[in-house]
Amino acid sequence: MKYTIDKKGFYGNFGGAFIPEMLHSNVTELQENYLGIMQEKSFQKEFRYLLKHYTGRPSPLYYAHRLSDKYHTNIYLKREDLNHTGAHKINNTIGQILMAKKLGKTRIIAETGAGQHGVATATVCALMGLECIVYMGEVDIERQKPNVFRMKMLGAEVRPATSGSKTLKDATNEAIRDWINNPLDTFYIIGSVVGPHPYPDMVARFQSVISEEMKQQMQELEGKPNPDRIIACVGGGSNAAGAYYHYLDDEDVELVSVEAGGEGIHSGRSAATSILGTEGIIHGSRTLLMQTEDGQIIEPHSISAGLDYPGIGPMHAHLIKSGRAQVLSIEDGEALEAALELSQLEGIIPALESSHALAALNYLELKENEISIICLSGRGDKDLQTYMKFMGNE
Structure with missing residues (x-):
């Protein structure tokens, strides 16, 4: 199975360039x-x-001791939140x-x-x-x-x-x-x-610096380049694409894609595209998207502004449909709880997008000797207003 793009711009059935005539030259x-x-x-x-002198790369691969102890496994965080501007x-x-x-x-x-x-x-x-x-x-x-x-x-x-x-x-x-x-x-x-x-x-190629560094850092920290699992949130999916890129053909590395379940998959207020979506064309590519039977876009919802997109990147549509990546859906409240948990266990306040990936720990079968890497795609400064509201209601 090939997980990278072909010469026509497709990942399996997904991708391509479906664009108006005016954009063809560009x-x-x-x-x-x-x-x-x-x-x-x-x-x-x-x-x-x-990347090195302006952005501050390489971003650290941090062993989250207290989070690992809680889930009885080994959890590393790829600290994209430490980049200049606060995200990947x-x-x-x-x-x-x-x-x-x-x-x-x-x-x-x-x-x-x-x-x-x-x-x-x-x-x-x-x-x-x-x-x-x-x-x-x-x-x-x-x-x-x-x-x-x-x-x-x-x-x-x-x-x-x-x-x-x-x-x-x-x-x-x-x-x-x-x-x-x-x-x-x-x-x-x-x-x-x-x-x-x-x-x-x-x-994906520009973001692949994430997994390029992860392989080197894993070798340095654990004596081997591959973790057992990589977990990342997926809206369009660029942080996930970067975290997966150099592991796509390593079938022994489990890929976990985490979408925004919003208020529940069947609530009518969700952004779980790969679960609710069907094949269609949005913004120039064929992918999975949330749409009615006659092709009208169903409005997505997520507490996270970065995940409420009705489609998903064609690479991810292919990874999920082919079975290479596992997909999970996390609801708004679960993401908020996961953000609070990381903040109080590790002293790291994550973005709401990243919090969806963190909440996936509750749904995975984690073993004591396994190593999971979570792509911490951004920091939580931008979401403080939402967090303040959540904590005020506790």
Whole structure:
């Protein structure tokens, strides 16, 4: 079974580039050039330099002693929360801003849900002196005010998406409309392993630094490169793609994908895409998405702004459908409890997205001699308002 992308941009049945005619030149330009540019020595030198000296990589692989004791197993946390800007998103935006410069683009657009990708995009645009416009759902703007302020402080313009559920899906729609209207000078920095080919593969490659480091760190800490299990939250799924990337063909490593169950899978307010979804096309790729029988998008819900997307990256759709990855669904309340648990056991306040991955520990058969790595995709500063509300109701 092949888990990486084929020459046509598909992971099994999922992927491809289903785009309007106006975007063909942009997407084709990227398809024809991205691998060559990424392999250039000068590109890799600058990318690696910025990852180390600007982002602060490698991020630590931390043995969570008290969490391990509680679950009677061995748990490591891949500390993406310690990156500059507070999440894994910066790995990808550094790569894409360098790609944009190589292609001669002068204007950057992006979509964001929880705001972490928006902040990371605004950050690299400030670093490179490029115009930055970030689309964000009106609902997310309200629940992620600190990140909205960070983007503006970094010089970005934040444009609200006011249609649909006014969340990530709608922000993506607006960004695509902008790209159609400004095809020549604009580069769209997509925040996850979604969108038309080559975005899912390009983003996964930029994020693969996560698993590249994990292999080296495991060898150093445990005398072997492979854990027994890797656990990561999946909305679009870029942190998971990065954490899985160098282990995809190591069948002895269990991959656990954790989705947002919202208020319950069958509550009508969920974002458990791979469980509730069927095959369809969203934002330029064929994948699993939540839709009605006549193809209308079902609005997702999650307490986490970064996980309430009605689709899933095509790589993850393939991993789950092929059986390579196990999928779990975690409800809002369980994620909140897991965030509190990590905070009080390890002194680490996680993002709500990461908290879904942490809550998966309650549903897995964990053995004493096993090693599990959880990708701690982001830190909880942006979610303090939600946590304050939760703790105030205790």
